[in-house]
Amino acid sequence: xxxxxxTPSHQVxxxxxxxxxxxxxxxxxxxxxxxxxxxxxxxxxxxxFYNNEISEKSEIFDDQFSVERPDGSNFTLKIRxxxxxxxxxxxxxxxxxxxxxxxxxxxxxxxxxxx
Amino acid sequence: AQxxxxxxxxxxxxxxxxxxxxxxxxxSYSPSLFWYVQHPNKGLQLLLKYTSAATLxxxxxxxxxxxKKSETSFHLTKPSAHMSxxxxxxxxxxxxxTPLVFGKGTRLSVIA
Numbered sequence: 001x002x003x004x005x006x007t008p009s010h011q012v013x014x015x016x017x018x019x020x021x022x023x024x025x026x027x028x029x030x031x032x033x034x035x036x037x038x039x040x041x042x043x044x045x046x047x048x049f050y051n052n053e054i055s056e057k058s059e060i061f062d063d064q065f066s067v068e069r070p071d072g073s074n075f076t077l078k079i080r081x082x083x084x085x086x087x088x089x090x091x092x093x094x095x096x097x098x099x100x101x102x103x104x105x106x107x108x109x110x111x112x113x114x115x
Numbered sequence: 116a117q118x119x120x121x122x123x124x125x126x127x128x129x130x131x132x133x134x135x136x137x138x139x140x141x142x143s144y145s146p147s148l149f150w151y152v153q154h155p156n157k158g159l160q161l162l163l164k165y166t167s168a169a170t171l172x173x174x175x176x177x178x179x180x181x182x183k184k185s186e187t188s189f190h191l192t193k194p195s196a197h198m199s200x201x202x203x204x205x206x207x208x209x210x211x212x213t214p215l216v217f218g219k220g221t222r223l224s225v226i227a
Contacts, residue, residue: 048214106151
């Protein structure tokens, strides 16, 4: 069964450094998402992406964040200058369409630790 | 605005006994509702979904949920818990064409 993959599974970085989290969505999916889950808190929406542009973003997704689909298969989340409060589990998701019958498929997550 | 309230942060049951994980939602629209499960070090797996068809929805691994509009509830049940059901469960609401809104999660423990 096709699945969403994410790399790395765990990333440790120092405050102020740039990180790139990578995702490979399911191949025939058209809508892509990033969510994050700070330890002990709920999963929160960050951004959605369609047709090579951001379609929606939350207030969490400030200028420090960016997304890109560089090569038609990868979908990346970049944090330019990490802060301690960026430490969280980051989930990528993809969806074939927007109709109710289409669900979001989630990757296993990348645990980001900022020290 | 859309929101989800999972009434219990932790539920503990004995193996072989019924499971009830409670979820209430708030939505201005006719939402889709989901239950996702997260096993340790794994991604979020869809258990079941409600998309305005039958109000009683059957999912994987013997789970089911009933959409009750009058109570704005979407509780998850299973007749008999198995050790492998121990995980974190998320109730999720999705208004049309917008991102998912997650509840805080309920950790299910199953005691042998």
